[in-house]
Amino acid sequence: MTAHHRPPTVSAWRPPVPGIAEVFHAHFTDHAYPAHTHDTWDLMILDDGAVDFGLDRRRHAAADLSAVLLLPPGVRHDGRTVTAAGFRKRVLYLDTTVLPERLIGKAADAPILADPLLRDRIHRLHAALGHPGEVVEGESRLFFVAERLRFHLEAFRHREPGREAHRLAVELRELLDARVRVGLSLREAAAVLHSHPTHLIRCFTRTYGLPPHTYLTGKRIDLARRLLLSGQRPADVATSVGFHDQAHLNRHFTRHVGITPARYASGGHVSRRDARQASRGNRH
Known part of the structure; x- marks a missing residue:
């Protein structure tokens, strides 16, 4: 063809x-x-x-x-x-x-x-x-x-964060901390804090060094670690801390912690399934 x-x-x-x-x-x-x-x-x-x-x-x-x-x-x-x-x-x-x-x-x-x-x-x-x-x-x-x-x-020009940056960042962080599991849309946050979403993001990033969505992901990973060590299954942990599904949790958890949630929960030991997958990968 x-x-x-x-x-x-x-x-x-x-x-x-x-x-x-x-x-x-x-x-x-x-x-x-x-x-x-x-x-x-x-x-x-x-x-x-x-x-x-x-x-x-x-x-x-x-x-x-x-x-x-x-x-x-x-x-x-x-x-x-x-x-x-x-x-x-x-x-x-x-x-x-x-x-x-x-x-x-x-x-x-x-x-x-x-x-x-x-x-x-x-x-x-x-x-x-x-x-x-x-x-x-x-x-x-x-x-x-x-x-x-x-x-x-x-010819729209955005407004750079000023004296209000720290206050807005702290208030947005408090909103995110209160909504780790269910999440918070930026439209909601902007309505509560009476500020435009892009201005909120700039204020938060200037204050904390990372954007709100990255901060929220980190909070969810911390919560997932505690739940995994308490014995909960990765699939249950994923949805309970606010991730879309287990694959979503796996992707972020591995990027943050360096191993999968299942391995983390087992103390870092490689399961038989993980070992088989690694073996297959080494043969290709």
């Missing part, structure tokens, strides 16, 4: 992050989108290849992998591959709680944003959305993506 006729590869899902209607990853070699519109903002980055697209009766060519494409809701557009190798893209469909409709006109005038910082923020958001359970991190990264988009569309 030639590259030109290779079937498309598509992955799509709806993450539990407010504001994101859909995540869409695809590799197309000869696909052409007909003219259509969306009710959402279409935020796209390219990982390979080039795209030719029409937006509001004007054609555009996108091949810069450090750039970002933003197609506004309600505006007619199409798209097609440029070369036989096609293109790889990652798309976020964002609703109008993330970007207001009043910015549609400005976005339609300049849909290609040459901004490596924005591109990196979107890449990191996709990485977070690819792991079930990373809702707080996804929410946090989405706010910073939206902030950067507003910088382009309406």
